[in-house]
Amino acid sequence: MVHLAHLLMKNYHGGHVAIRMALGGCANRPFFRIVAAYNKRARDSKYLEQVGCYDPLPNSHNEKLVGLNIERIKHWIGCGAHVTKPVEKLLGLSGFFPLHPMTITNAERLRKRRALKAIAASEEETPVTCWCGFTESKARRDNYDNLV
Amino acid sequence: MAALGVPRWRCLWRRAAAPLGLRRPGRALLGSRGYGQDAGSEADKEKSDVTKPCFTDELVQRLLSKMTGLDLQKIFRPIKQELKPPTYKLMTEKQLAEATRKAIKEAKELLKMPPVLSEREPIDDVLAEDRILEGTETVKYVFTDITYSTPHRERFIVVREPSGVLRKATWEERDRMIQVYFPREGRKLVPPPIFKDENLMTVFREDRHEDVLNLCIAQFEPDSANYIRVHHQTYEDIDKHAKYDLLRSTRHFGGMVWYLVNRKKTDGLLINMIQRNLMDDATCLINLYHMLYPDCQSAKAAKEQEVHGIDLIKVFMKTESKKVGYIELALQAYQEALASSAAL
Numbered sequence: 001m002v003h004l005a006h007l008l009m010k011n012y013h014g015g016h017v018a019i020r021m022a023l024g025g026c027a028n029r030p031f032f033r034i035v036a037a038y039n040k041r042a043r044d045s046k047y048l049e050q051v052g053c054y055d056p057l058p059n060s061h062n063e064k065l066v067g068l069n070i071e072r073i074k075h076w077i078g079c080g081a082h083v084t085k086p087v088e089k090l091l092g093l094s095g096f097f098p099l100h101p102m103t104i105t106n107a108e109r110l111r112k113r114r115a116l117k118a119i120a121a122s123e124e125e126t127p128v129t130c131w132c133g134f135t136e137s138k139a140r141r142d143n144y145d146n147l148v
Numbered sequence: 149m150a151a152l153g154v155p156r157w158r159c160l161w162r163r164a165a166a167p168l169g170l171r172r173p174g175r176a177l178l179g180s181r182g183y184g185q186d187a188g189s190e191a192d193k194e195k196s197d198v199t200k201p202c203f204t205d206e207l208v209q210r211l212l213s214k215m216t217g218l219d220l221q222k223i224f225r226p227i228k229q230e231l232k233p234p235t236y237k238l239m240t241e242k243q244l245a246e247a248t249r250k251a252i253k254e255a256k257e258l259l260k261m262p263p264v265l266s267e268r269e270p271i272d273d274v275l276a277e278d279r280i281l282e283g284t285e286t287v288k289y290v291f292t293d294i295t296y297s298t299p300h301r302e303r304f305i306v307v308r309e310p311s312g313v314l315r316k317a318t319w320e321e322r323d324r325m326i327q328v329y330f331p332r333e334g335r336k337l338v339p340p341p342i343f344k345d346e347n348l349m350t351v352f353r354e355d356r357h358e359d360v361l362n363l364c365i366a367q368f369e370p371d372s373a374n375y376i377r378v379h380h381q382t383y384e385d386i387d388k389h390a391k392y393d394l395l396r397s398t399r400h401f402g403g404m405v406w407y408l409v410n411r412k413k414t415d416g417l418l419i420n421m422i423q424r425n426l427m428d429d430a431t432c433l434i435n436l437y438h439m440l441y442p443d444c445q446s447a448k449a450a451k452e453q454e455v456h457g458i459d460l461i462k463v464f465m466k467t468e469s470k471k472v473g474y475i476e477l478a479l480q481a482y483q484e485a486l487a488s489s490a491a492l
Contacts, residue, residue, distance in 0.1 A: 052294065058287045061324075062287055062288065063287065063288050063289070063290045063307075064287050064288070064289050064290070065290050065292070065325070065328065066289060066290065066291045066292070067291075067292050067294040067329055068291060068292070068293060068294065069293075069294050069295055069296075070293045070295055070304070071295040071297075072295075090289075093289055093291075093308050093314075094289070094291035094306060094308070094314075095275055095276060095291075095306055095308075095314050099278060099281075103281070103284075104280055104281075106284065107280050107281050107282075107283075107284045108280065110283065110284055111283070114283070
């Protein structure tokens with residue numbers, strides 16, 4: 001069997017193959033193809049192989065569809081392809097990779113922000129002042145552990 | 149899915165599923181779906197441990213295909229296809245016989261029965277629980293493995309819910325995703341409204357049971373709830389109005405007979421067969437009944453007395469049937485007709 005991927009990578013000096021998203025679709029209607037391409041190439045131009053697709057708009061069943069050709073993704077990663085962050089996050093959500101740390105970080109940040117807003121919404125009117133003159137609401141002071 | 153479940157229905161699949169004939173869509177995709185005719189020996193050995201015979205046993209299939217009949221005029225009647233002018237050929241007797249033989253072979257292919265399976269168990273498997281992701285998304289993500297060479301039954305299709313739970317997709321989601329990425333001819337993404345109960349009634353009134361069943365086979369998987377429901381409703385309606393002739397010489401006849409025999413509703417069919425002077429078919433039906441219920445009265449009586457033909461029907465009628473009067477009348481009429489034709 002002719003193994004071309006190795007030759008494709010060997011002849012590309014200084015760059016690397018990337019598994020990334022190529023944008024397609026129409027106005028106000030994006031559609032991504034997950035693609036293995038040389039990383040210096042333009043985002044939507046010639047790629048080595050299409051390895052999946054991602055539709056960012058939810059369908060009538062409230063689902064975002066992602067198709068992944070797992071066998072070929074494994075092959076390209078085995079050949080040394082880099083994976084970009086959005087694709088890593090998608091693969092983490094799918095269970096193929098472990099969850100991306102930024103996914104978890106963003107989830108935690110969102111949670112804290114929501115908790116803060118909830119506290120701000122339910123703020124009591126009695127402010128509490130400490131010895132240095134710093135004033136804040138009693139609810140916020142009581143909930144420091146949840147915020148930090 | 150339990151490891152025990154998978155090999156069992158995979159080999160049921162390979163044995164029971166038929167390569168689809170001319171009129172059935174999606175023939176090209178069948179190879180990749182893991183269908184095909186196996187020798188069937190492996191699953192047969194499993195079945196022989198269980199005393200009850202299965203739809204796919206050799207003997208059962210032979211009985212059912214004998215009852216189905218082989219009316220070439222009906223099988224090869226004109227169907228909606230591309231218009232082309234008819235071709236006429238001048239043949240010798242021998243060539244005509246050869247052509248008829250080939251037609252019979254093709255007809256047998258078209259008459260291969262679609263599989264009869266029990267309803268599939270719902271999939272209920274959670275792969276990961278990441279509650280930390282709760283609230284980040286309002287939409288669920290459906291991830292499908294689009295590797296071309298995996299059989300559809302083994303494809304990984306997982307769903308990440310907005311609550312952060314990663315679970316396997318349900319059967320309906322699976323069917324929908326596979327139709328999106330690997331569209332099959334004749335199958336729609338949303339099942340057409342003909343399969344709703346009210347609309348089925350309208351179709352039955354127009355005697356188009358065969359068309360509905362063909363559409364059902366194209367649209368649904370053989371072990372899905374909808375497939376089984378539509379088939380059972382069709383068979384019930386046919387039994388209610390005694391329209392057995394609509395399905396005779398089609399590939400659905402075997403399935404219908406299997407359904408009726410399993411529920412012991414064979415009387416209408418028996419009367420119909422006697423009225424059309426199909427004595428062999430009637431005896432086949434009773435033999436099938438005895439195979440499925442070897443402990444019933446008439447089976448034991450038949451085995452002791454070694455009866456055949458009309459006597460077998462009489463024994464069956466006395467012990468098992470509910471419409472004894474009707475069957476007696478039909479038998480009488482048949483015997484009178486026989487006697488008068490013999491006299492002539």
